Amino acid sequence: MENLSEKELTIEYARELKMAVMRDELDDFITLGTDQNWSYRTLIYQILAKEVEVRIENRRKQRVRRAGFPELKYLQELVKEELPKDAQTALPELETLDFIKEGRNIVFCGNPGTGKTHLSIALGIKACLEGYTVFFTSVPHLLTQIRECRSQKSLRQLEIRFQRYDMVICDEFGYVSCDKEGGELLFNHLSLRAGKKATIITTNLAFNRWGEIVKDKVLVAAMVDRLTHKAYLINMNGQSYRVKETEKMLAREANL
Template identity: 55%
Template structure:
């Protein structure tokens, strides 16, 4: 086959790969052909290599897209946690939660404790791991969720919003308890979390004990029903303990000071 024919064939392959949405083949076809010739691959082996690379890239892109769409405020991984510095109850339950079996079983997880103890970090880490394993995840603060529900009702698209909300494998509702709600907000939140109960998983992070939930829902009936629905067959994680975030901040400040002292010593040596 003439060189010109080979070039035309490669050009056609690239065009076909664009139409068929096969970006890995389009980008690396020349390199793959060279490797196939060098390693004396059979036609079957060559085709296997092309498809495997395309498949692997799609799997990886799918993970990244799910993480992006989930809306995490920051990328925090379970692997980054200093488990020994977490509250005792979190240490005891983290390995179980990390399996993500609670998502398979449609169970909820509630992290309750003061600010800075690692609630949102653990919740985000679980959410990112879920994205990596193919689950559809939404991360949203409770105040923002209520605002979106109200806006959807005002625009007469509440049911379509609710249908999307129900379909997430995992919803992480962060910061329950920092802001109280009016009656409409309480009812909307209760309705939409109830629709997921027993079928889809929800993670709640809150700074309030259950005894104080009536401070934000302002309705004892809704409060009791909300607690009953969320806690049924759920994992309750007591996050009371020293501030995990404060420890991280102190360590960071220590490193900055050490780096500053080192630079000062270097400057002194240069001056002398």
């Protein structure tokens, strides 16, 4: 670096220190500081403040990316008046994210297309933006992951990661049945978080039908008891959003 100019060295040092704002915007800040007659201290402060702002935003984006959401859904996109009544009533409290601090679960239960997954993802993204760590998975995928880690003798590492997330979203419980072993693996995994960390479950089956998925009555009873203790139980039965959209489309076409 001996033959580099002072400006080039500054850029190299900024790159080494991973200071993207200093690396990319130094000239702009110097120009602005000269125009506004900033002191050296103010110039340094302004650059560092922007650097911190950028890093905080990058961490937010990183948490959203690492959560593994299948798509990005936001609370502001919801037409709240079209949500099932239970969801409309509970949403203002859920949006505070106090349930994460309190380690309380949420179970969204109802027929397909009523917003269960949208609500779960939207709450998950808000949690990411507010500094919480989130993990999204479908129940079938989680079971596959547990089995693979067990066969590879890395199950304990998966359990540790699973326990540490501030919030876990387990989507689509009830779409695929599992044998007794699968039910036990799922129960043991979810139990790691019970009473300590928040978990969101979405399901199309009422609790009295969970025995159709897990073929062990005692295990089902224990799972329901563990997941619903102090949980928010949200009835999501209602008309499907997709059906509503189809009906609106057909009505528009009929009026053409």
